[in-house]
Structure formats: structure tokens, C-alpha cells
Amino acid sequence: MQFGIFSVSDITTDPTTGRTPSEAERIQAVVTIAEKAEEVGLDVFALGEHHNPPFFSSSPTTTLAYVAARTRTLQLSTATTLITTNDPVKIAEDYAMLQHLAGGRVDLMMGRGNTGPVYPWFGKDIRDGIPLAVENYALLRRLWDSDVVNWSGQYRTPLQGFTSTPRPLDGVAPFVWHGSIRSPQIAEQAAYYGDGFFHNHIFWPPQHTQRMVEFYRQRYEHHGHGSADQAIVGLGGQVFMRRNSQDAVREFRPYFDNAPVYGHGPSLEDFSRETPLTVGSPQQVIERTLGFREYVGDYQRQLFLIDHAGLPLKTVLEQLDILGEEVVPVLRREFAALKPAHVPEVPTHASRVAARGGARDATVHAPADDVTGQAREEVEVR
Amino acid sequence: MTTRTLAVVSAGLSTPSSTRLLADRLSVATVDALRARGDDATVEVVELRTHARDLADDLVTGFANTSLQAAVDTVTGADGLIVVTPVFSGSYSGLFKTFFDVLDKESLTGRPVLLGATAGTARHSLVIEHALRPLFAYLRAVAVPTGVFAASEDWGGADGVDRALAARVERAAGELADIVAGRPSSARPADPFADVTPFDQLLRGKA
Numbered sequence: 001m002q003f004g005i006f007s008v009s010d011i012t013t014d015p016t017t018g019r020t021p022s023e024a025e026r027i028q029a030v031v032t033i034a035e036k037a038e039e040v041g042l043d044v045f046a047l048g049e050h051h052n053p054p055f056f057s058s059s060p061t062t063t064l065a066y067v068a069a070r071t072r073t074l075q076l077s078t079a080t081t082l083i084t085t086n087d088p089v090k091i092a093e094d095y096a097m098l099q100h101l102a103g104g105r106v107d108l109m110m111g112r113g114n115t116g117p118v119y120p121w122f123g124k125d126i127r128d129g130i131p132l133a134v135e136n137y138a139l140l141r142r143l144w145d146s147d148v149v150n151w152s153g154q155y156r157t158p159l160q161g162f163t164s165t166p167r168p169l170d171g172v173a174p175f176v177w178h179g180s181i182r183s184p185q186i187a188e189q190a191a192y193y194g195d196g197f198f199h200n201h202i203f204w205p206p207q208h209t210q211r212m213v214e215f216y217r218q219r220y221e222h223h224g225h226g227s228a229d230q231a232i233v234g235l236g237g238q239v240f241m242r243r244n245s246q247d248a249v250r251e252f253r254p255y256f257d258n259a260p261v262y263g264h265g266p267s268l269e270d271f272s273r274e275t276p277l278t279v280g281s282p283q284q285v286i287e288r289t290l291g292f293r294e295y296v297g298d299y300q301r302q303l304f305l306i307d308h309a310g311l312p313l314k315t316v317l318e319q320l321d322i323l324g325e326e327v328v329p330v331l332r333r334e335f336a337a338l339k340p341a342h343v344p345e346v347p348t349h350a351s352r353v354a355a356r357g358g359a360r361d362a363t364v365h366a367p368a369d370d371v372t373g374q375a376r377e378e379v380e381v382r
Numbered sequence: 383m384t385t386r387t388l389a390v391v392s393a394g395l396s397t398p399s400s401t402r403l404l405a406d407r408l409s410v411a412t413v414d415a416l417r418a419r420g421d422d423a424t425v426e427v428v429e430l431r432t433h434a435r436d437l438a439d440d441l442v443t444g445f446a447n448t449s450l451q452a453a454v455d456t457v458t459g460a461d462g463l464i465v466v467t468p469v470f471s472g473s474y475s476g477l478f479k480t481f482f483d484v485l486d487k488e489s490l491t492g493r494p495v496l497l498g499a500t501a502g503t504a505r506h507s508l509v510i511e512h513a514l515r516p517l518f519a520y521l522r523a524v525a526v527p528t529g530v531f532a533a534s535e536d537w538g539g540a541d542g543v544d545r546a547l548a549a550r551v552e553r554a555a556g557e558l559a560d561i562v563a564g565r566p567s568s569a570r571p572a573d574p575f576a577d578v579t580p581f582d583q584l585l586r587g588k589a
Contacts, residue, residue, distance in 0.1 A: 130584070131587065134581075188581050188584070203445070205447075265438065266439040274447045
């Protein structure tokens with residue numbers, strides 16, 4: 001099982017000091033956080049994509065490539081990549097490029113994005129959210145899995161004899177997750193392709209997560225990728241820890257009360273009861289997290305949200321220390337002991353290459369002019 | 383004998399509240415009217431006052447907490463609804479509207495509903511027609527033709543209820559009972575997972 005963190009890249013005022021970090025500070029901080037995640041023994045760092053303040057992460061592959069260069073084992077992922085408003089051609093290119101630079105330590109999570117105004121900024125309409133996610137991903141798969149693509153669809157210009165470059169590393173595309181809080185169609189999409197399904201598992205009660213995961217597992221089996229309990233499931237989660245649980249509650253409360261998304265509503269206690277939020281001792285986090293398995297089954301990836309709502313970098317790094325030293329080692333051991341042998345781990349680049357019968361150079365050597373990119377036939381016609 | 387479920391939504395704020403009094407009159411009359419048509423009925427009352435904070439939390443978080451979810455399930459699972467609001471600033475109260483705002487917009491489609499309102503003065507008596515009826519039309523619920531409005535003066539007659547109000551209550555209850563008794567029992571809210579379009583159809587653009 002993999003453990004890690006995900007960041008939504010919000011730039012939020014620290015409610016205890018009234019201070020708001022600059023973009024420059026937050027961008028450096030997120031790199032520090034990612035490096036620290038590897039240092040304390042976590043497996044995954046995932047970064048969100050947003051195209052409006054108060055977020056900075058409009059260009060996740062740039063950040064992730066930089067993080068890749070400064071880490072050795074950390075798996076890099078997204079939370080989420082906007083499959084609706086990004087051109088699938090650009091996603092295919094950017095993430096294949098990142099995959100090469102990171103030596104295969106890349107997977108990504110598709111999401112529709114829930115910010116209405118973003119769609120028109122990229123020439124799209126939020127009412128087409130699901131059909132866009134369906135068509136764009138179908139094209140993305142073609143672009144990664146076929147060297148030459150002829151394609152036409154509803155939402156972008158047709159492609160004739162198009163080759164997306166670079167080709168996926170070793171001829172194997174990055175593993176893909178699909179994230180959705182409430183749309184069964186997205187769980188169905190993940191199941192259809194045999195991809196992973198990730199539930200945010202932060203904003204809503206666990207019953208919603210349970211229902212979505214159950215549906216995804218059922219459909220995964222239906223589409224013939226394996227038994228329901230072999231489907232690849234990831235969960236989010238939100239924790240804040242101090243040795244003493246009262247200290248955790250006291251310290252986190254102002255961040256909770258003023259948090260974007262759910263702040264100024266329910267009390268910390270109400271929200272902790274109704275959702276998976278856990279604010280308390282490391283032991284409480286261990287127990288709550290182990291409990292997730294009871295309603296989603298044996299799952300493959302657990303990501304925690306720890307750097308949001310204006311929490312200062314120093315605090316976030318302390319949280320990572322606690323996760324790495326006290327929480328994740330226990331979770332790793334306990335989850336591993338509970339997991340039956342036929343339940344797979346998260347597919348990695350190495351395991352996917354092995355499953356494909358080994359690495360191959362996937363480079364497409366076009367018979368084209370090095371400088372102009374024109375193919376011989378085109379040149380000769382002139 | 384079929385047992386029907388009636389859910390009563392009352393947005394009254396005081397105790398006792400005339401809104402709740404009207405809701406009770408309407409539910410008793412509807413149960414009687416159903417019995418007269420050969421059906422039994424159970425009544426569950428949702429007092430929105432007890433969910434005031436839950437509703438505000440739902441607006442902020444996007445989900446109903448356990449307590450509110452139980453109320454939502456009661457309402458969306460009932461065979462017939464009786465909804466009563468006090469008139470605030472010329473319309474239904476914000477609390478009343480918020481409850482219907484947080485319901486899934488499909489969840490009351492086709493559901494029989496009796497509309498009621500209370501106010502301090504008869505000058506608000508068209509509030510059911512100009513405020514409540516459009517709201518329930520939007521929700522595609524089936525509102526019975528008679529809405530029951532009660533102003534302070536309606537409560538002053540013999541045995542607590544003016545005869546004209548009693549007649550309106552009885553007529554509205556009869557209209558609700560007619561629809562409820564004539565339908566197959568309770569259309570439960572659709573399970574969003576029950577009929578998800580298979581993916582090959584989604585791929586062909588038939589979402």
C-alpha cells in the first residue's frame with residue numbers, strides 16, 4: 001500500500017496571524033513539503049491543478065518535474081488533472097515528458113474540476129463536464145497507446161496521422177486514476193478502462209465514499225479486469241496531529257473554522273463526526289485510518305491533505321514528521337497484515353513494464369526533415 | 383388496507399406556532415380523508431427549527447449531516463407531503479426555502495403536496511399562489527389545487543378554528559388524499575447508482 005500527501009495549492013491567510021504567504025513562498029514551500037515527504041518515508045506526492053487565485057498550481061508538470069529532480073523514490077501524481085478543460089493532446093505530451101524526466105515515477109488522476117468559471121476560460125462549457133471527460137480521456141488513451149492517431153470527436157479539431165511526443169517511457173503510459181466525489185459515471189469510466197478510482201474522502205460523509213467505491217469495484221469486475229476486490233482504490237483524508245489530542249484540536253480549530261470550502265459552517269467536532277477528518281493524537285489517526293478499510297475494502301493508496309487552510313510551512317513539516325515517524329509505519333504494517341495475497345498493489349511503472357513483457361524503446365523515428373519537421377513526401381510534392 | 387406515509391414540513395419558529403397548528407390540522411384531516419378512502423396513514427413531522435443549524439451547515443459543506451439526512455429521507459420517501467411556512471417579508475421563510483434548496487432537485491418529482499402558509503394578516507393570503515406554487519412547480523411536485531392560508535383572524539372562531547378555515551382544510555386534505563390514494567405506494571427517490579449509463583454508451587455520446 002502507498003501512503004502520501006496531496007496538495008490543492010491554496011494560498012490562504014493564516015487565521016492565527018492574519019498573514020498571507022506570497023505565491024513565491026507557497027511555491028517554494030510546496031517543493032520543500034514534497035522533498036520532506038520523501039525524506040520521512042512517504043511514497044506519493046500529488047499536486048492539484050487550478051487556474052484561478054487563491055491557487056498557484058496552474059502548471060503541475062513544471063512543479064512535479066522540479067520535484068522529480070530533487071527526489072529519488074517519491075511517486076509523483078496529480079489531484080487532479082483537468083481532463084475537461086485541458087487539451088488531451090497537451091496532457092499526453094506533458095505527462096509523457098514528465099514520465100521520462102522522472103524515470104517513470106509518475107501517475108496522474110483525472111478530475112473534471114468543480115469551478116464553473118474555469119470552463120469558459122478554456123473554451124468549454126461546464127454542462128458538458130461528463131461528455132468532455134469521456135471523449136477527452138478516450139483520446140488521451142489513444143494518444144498514449146497508439147503511435148499514430150487518426151481521430152475526430154466533438155470537442156477538439158480532428159487529428160490526422162498525429163504522433164504525440166515523446167512516446168511514453170518504455171512504451172508504457174503512466175497509470176491513471178479517476179477522481180470523483182459523487183458522479184457514478186466517472187467510477188464507471190475508471191472501471192471500464194481498468195484504471196484506478198480515487199475518492200476525495202474529505203468533504204463528505206464516508207457513506208458516499210463507500211457507495212462510490214462499491215459501485216466502481218462492481219463495475220471493474222463487470223468489465224472483466226479482475227474481481228471486485230482487485231480493483232485499484234485510493235482515498236484522500238484529512239488529519240492534524242499532536243502528541244496530545246487536546247493540543248491538536250486547540251491548534252487546528254482556527255484553521256478549520258476559517259478554512260476555504262467548509263469553514264464558517266459546522267463545528268470541528270461535528271465535521272469530525274460526519275466526515276473522515278481526524279484531529280487528535282497519532283494513535284487516533286492510526287485507528288481512524290485503519291477503519292477506512294472496513295467500508296471500502298483493501299485499498300492501495302492513502303493520501304492525506306496537510307498543507308491547506310493557511311497552515312504555516314513549519315507546522316506542515318511537523319505533521320510530515322509525525323506521519324513518517326509514528327503513523328505510516330504502523331499503517332503500513334497493519335494494512336499489509338490484513339490484505340489478502342490476491343489483492344494487488346498500486347501498479348507502478350516497473351510493474352506495468354513487466355506486465356507488458358519488458359521495456360521497449362517507443363521512439364517514433366519519422367522520416368522527416370530535422371529542421372522543418374516536414375516529411376519527405378511533403379517536401380517532394382513541392 | 384394500504385398504509386401511506388405523510389411527511390409534514392413545518393417551518394414555524396415559535397412554540398406553540400400557528401404554522402405547526404395549521405400543519406397538524408392539515409395532517410389530521412388528510413389522515414381522516416385517506417381512511418375514508420380505505421387507506422391507513424402514518425405521519426412524520428419535520429420541524430425545520432430543529433434543523434436550522436444543520437441546514438446552514440449543508441449550505442456551507444454541500445452535504446446533509448446525519449440528523450438532517452434523516453429528515454430529508456423522511457420527506458423524499460413519503461407518499462404525500464404537507465408543507466407549511468410562515469410568511470416572512472411577503473414570501474416563504476428563508477428556513478423553509480433552504481430546506482427545499484438542499485434537496486436533490488429531482489427528489490420530489492411527481493410527489494403530491496399540500497401547500498400551507500400562515501401570517502399575521504390576511505393581506506398575505508395570496509402568498510401560496512405567488513411564492514409556494516412556483517417553487518413546487520420548479521420541483522415538479524404535484525401541488526393540490528387548494529392551498530390553505532391562515533391569518534391570525536382565522537384562529538379566532540368557534541372551537542379554535544373558524545368554519546371557513548375548517549372547510550378549506552377539509553377540501554385541501556381531500557384533494558391530497560385523492561391523489562395519494564390513487565397512486566402506487568411511495569415512489570422512493572431514485573438510486574443514482576441503479577441505472578448508470580454503461581460506458582460504451584457514454585463513449586458513443588449517449589450520456
